[in-house]
Amino acid sequence: MPSKLAPDFGLGPPATGRRRELLDAAADVVAHGGLRALTHRAVDAQAGLPEGSTSSSYRTRLALLTALMEHIAWLMAHRIEAARTRIADIPAQEHEQWVEEIVALAVDLAKQPRLVRVQAELTLEAVRTPELRLTFAPWRGRFLDLVGRIAEAVTPGVVEGRVETVVAAFQGVLTTSLIQPDDERAAYVERGTRQLLALLEQQPPQA
Amino acid sequence: MPSKLAPDFGLGPPATGRRRELLDAAADVVAHGGLRALTHRAVDAQAGLPEGSTSSSYRTRLALLTALMEHIAWLMAHRIEAARTRIADIPAQEHEQWVEEIVALAVDLAKQPRLVRVQAELTLEAVRTPELRLTFAPWRGRFLDLVGRIAEAVTPGVVEGRVETVVAAFQGVLTTSLIQPDDERAAYVERGTRQLLALLEQQPPQA
DNA sequence: GAGAAAGCACTACACCTGTAGAGAAAGAAG
DNA sequence: CTTCTTTCTCTACAGGTGTAGTGCTTTCTC
Incomplete structure (x- = not known):
């Protein structure tokens, strides 16, 4: 029982103790120097642990x-799961509030550029490393589901690929926000997210 | 006079001859193995040139x-410039055709996953390397301008950040398209692009 | 053709990286 | 306490990597 609070995201239990320490350091390394800088020894150094710790x-x-x-x-x-839970408590008629939850989630993420950077870097890497793609698939699925649920409430009816587009676009906005100045990033992402969510209000073209 | 056909994109003249050969090889290396694989010797090998060529x-x-x-x-x-030129010849009333040009541009790009990959990789790298950001700025500016012009024609009036959002979102769709199967990528991008362009039809909220 | 300039091939070298293995340390089980 | 097991530390080593230097060609310029 590694953690009593952690729900199962289809991802296995989170790392704890020494491993957690190492992975946090690894994230710092990547956020700072890109995947290129991710070496065993760099993680050791970042974590302030003796050489060989990561390799071990x-x-x-x-x-x-x-x-x-x-x-x-x-x-x-x-974070996504928390938003899903909050949304589940809001009746479907008040879907404006759902949108606010998504915006809050977006802004929350925008305030963690380190996380966003590492995620973007890993996503790109996953394009060519199938093992990594398997790991991200469940996470992506949850996110798609979350947005999909909101889409369905806001504008029922199937618009082919609508949810996928919004999620992909959101990725783009988050990634691009990395080149914004620190103090404008949150506003940039909030604005972008609101505009993207408007796409969910699109009616099916002719049906 | 390095090339008679090349317009000036504020980027300096394009590479020719040996350098062009090396850079094409470098793009292949990055598309294949990521920035991590970009080493002088890897480029030499990819180009089929003796070691030291790239380093030289x-x-x-x-x-x-x-x-x-x-x-x-x-x-x-x-490619973007070509689209801009074609659009310049279409009268403003027929802006549906402008949209078609953008879609064609998007699909064209989607058919070059190698290019998209390398661009995504470099963009991420540029987040931390200011020299690189300077190089991409003019290109990004052109693209923003292209989309901005269309936005203005489709729905006049200022919607704060509307164009930036669409461009960032488009990046996201292009990048995400990389994990689509080869034969679905173009359709995926086309769909996404059309949906994103709908954002340009948004009216200013209250004005 | 002689000389200069530029580009090219090759080599050298200090350092970094991935991975393995061997022993020390710490803790659990008896 | 003894033994077993696991984790941690340290070292080794076979490549790979960034960069500089050194002559050799080739190509202009006069």
Whole structure:
């Protein structure tokens, strides 16, 4: 029983203790220097642990990479799940409030550029590393589901790919927000998110 | 006079000859293995040239990186500029056709996943490397301008950040398209692009 | 054709990286 | 306390990597 509060995101239990320490350090390393800088020894140094510590817990680089992705996915899934829970308590008629929840989630994420950076970096890496894609799939699924539920309430009816587009677009807004000045990032993301959510109000073209 | 056909994108002249060869190889390397794989010797090997060739033209890694970004920016700017030219010939009333041009541009890009990948990778790198950001700025400016012009024609009036959101979102759709199967990518991007362009039809909220 | 300039191929070298293994330390089980 | 097991630390090593230097070609310029 690794943690009593942690719900199961289809991701396995979160890392604890020494491993958690290492993965947090690894995230810092990536946020700072990109995936290129992610080496066993760099993580050791960032964590302030003796050389070999990372190599000992995660023998190969792929193992480290996979664990890091799980860690990040878990951190994000945690936030998404919280939003889902809050939304579940709001009756369907008041879907304006649902939108506010999504916006709050977006702004929350925008305030964690470190997380966003690492996530973007790992997502790109996942394009070519199937093991990583498997790890991100459940997280992505949750997010799609969350947005999909809201879409259905706001404008019932199937618009092909509507939800996928909004989620992909949201990724783009989050990533682009990284090049905004620190003090404008949250506002930038909030504005973008509101505009994107308007897409959910689109009626099915002709049906 | 490096090239008689190349317009000036504020990016300097495109690479030719040996350098062009090297940069094309570098793009392949990055598309294949990510920025992590971008080393002088990997480019030599990909280009089928003797070791030292890349190191000779681009002494430091940053030099290589900057040149690659210019190269990619040039390739993309080329396409964007072509679309801008075509759009300039269409009268403003027929802005449905403008939209079609943008969609065609998007689909064209989607069919070059190699280019998209490298661009995404470099964009992320640019977040932390100011030299690179300078190179991408003009390209991004052109794109913003292109979309902005269309926005103005479709729905006059200022909607704060409307164009930035669409461009950022488009980036997201393009990047996400990389994890789509090859034969669905173009359709995915086309659908997403059409949906995003609908954002340009939004009226200013209350004005 | 002689000389200069530029580009090119090759080599050298200090440092970094991934991975493995061997022993020390710490804790659990008997 | 003894033994077993797990985790941690440290070291080793076979490559890979960034960068600089050094002559060799080729290509202009006069």
